[in-house]
Amino acid sequence: MQRISARQCTLGGQLEFDGIGVHSAEPVSLVIEPAPADTGYQFSRVLEDGRKVGPSPVVFSSVTRTTLCTTIDLGESTSVAMIEHVISALSGLGIDNAYLTLYGAECPILDGSADIYMQAIKTVGLQVQVATRKYIKILRTVTVRENDAFAALEPFNGRRLDLEIDFDCQVIGRQRMIFDWTPRRYVEDVSRARTFGFMRDAKILRQAGYALGSSLENSIALEDDRILNNTPLRYEDEFVRHKILDAIGDLALGGMPFYGKFRSYKGGHSLNALVLSSLFASDANYEIVSANDLPLAFDSLDDIPEGFEVKSYLRSVG
Ligand SMILES: [Zn+2]
Known part of the structure; x- marks a missing residue:
């Protein structure tokens, strides 16, 4: 049986998302369209005068900023910010x-x-x-540190994220999640986890012109040891799950999915970007391999998330 996980994948059609920017509070629209094999993720931006900049590949070498969110440069002095959640959604679902x-x-x-x-x-x-899908197989452990925080990519037979956070806040505290990736597990265990922030930081950020669009509609807001949202958490440990969501988006900037283990303690966007640049600093750290040459640690049944139609898959199974 041909494993869907061994083949590249795109969307079944075009989608448009209208919303606001969490930092600018300005209305924004994002259109996502299917792309041919080996395109990866390519971003364009349409400016106010109607001029289009891009498409430009979403890769770690284009990252210009990792404070508060991940921003990439498209050239012509134009960038796009806050790309990590949409890229996580695509990568998490196995869309190449x-x-x-x-x-x-x-x-x-x-x-x-x-x-x-x-x-x-x-x-x-x-x-x-x-x-056929290609993976970045980790051959040598690469670790980056900042004080007591670290992020590492290690050789491993599978695609695992082992992430731990430790906040001086009773609602969060210490949370660890070991996530063995499949599209189905991404949809069920990660995709619904929301971003979060502390009211004390929000005040400072707003004075600096950031987080102007953040609200209880799009974040879990924490004050001292209290959650301000009236609705319950979506997962008991939603905080660490959102960090997994972020890391999946950030690591997709490698240009293709990694095959190995990602470990992180108190990490975030900047350590995630750093560990990728350290990985690519030496050819001895990794190799590009075909999915057909990897003993993936999951079978085809687990590849397909509930409720998602997979076109051409059923027809291609002999
Ligand atoms: Zn996030």
């Missing part, structure tokens, strides 16, 4: 190729998770492509 066009400076925050992307992609389904 997509064109993204942003009408605005930052991607819409939507509900602060990847859930709205999941619901929308469900309506168009997944399109399996003929080309």
Whole structure:
């Protein structure tokens, strides 16, 4: 049986997302379209005068900023910000190729998770492509540190994220999650986890012109040892799950999915970007391998998330 996980994948159709930027509070639109095999993720931005900049590949070498969110440069002095949640949604679902066009400076925050992307992609389904998927196989451990925080990529037979956070806040405290990736587990265990922030930081950020669009509609807000949202958490340990969501988006900037283990303690966007640049600093750290040459630690049944139509898959199974 041909494993879907061995083949490249794109969206079954075009989607548009309208929302606001969490930092600017400005209305923004994001269009995601299917793309041919080996395209990866390519971002364009349409400026206010109608001029289009891009498409430009979403890769770690284009990252210009990792404070508060991940920002990439498209050239012509134009960037797009807050790309991590939409890229996480695509990568988490196993979508390899997509064109993204942003009408605005930052991607819409939507509900602060990847859930709205999941619901929308469900309506168009997944399109399996003929080309074989390729992975970045980790050959040597690469670690980056900042005080007591670290991020590491290690050789491992599978695709695992082992992430731990430790906040001086009773609601969060110490949370650890070991996540063995499959699209189905991403949808069920990660995609609905929302971003979070502390009111004391929000005040400072707003004075600096950031987080102007953040609200209880798109974030979990924490004050002292209290959650301000009236609705319950979506997962008991939603905080560490959102960090997994972020890391999946950040690591996708490697240009293709990694095969190995990612470990992180008190990490975030900047350590995630650093560990990728350290990995690519030496050819001895990794190799590009075909999915057909990897003993993936999951079978085809676990590849397909509930409710997602996979086009061409059923037809291609002999
Ligand atoms: Zn996030």
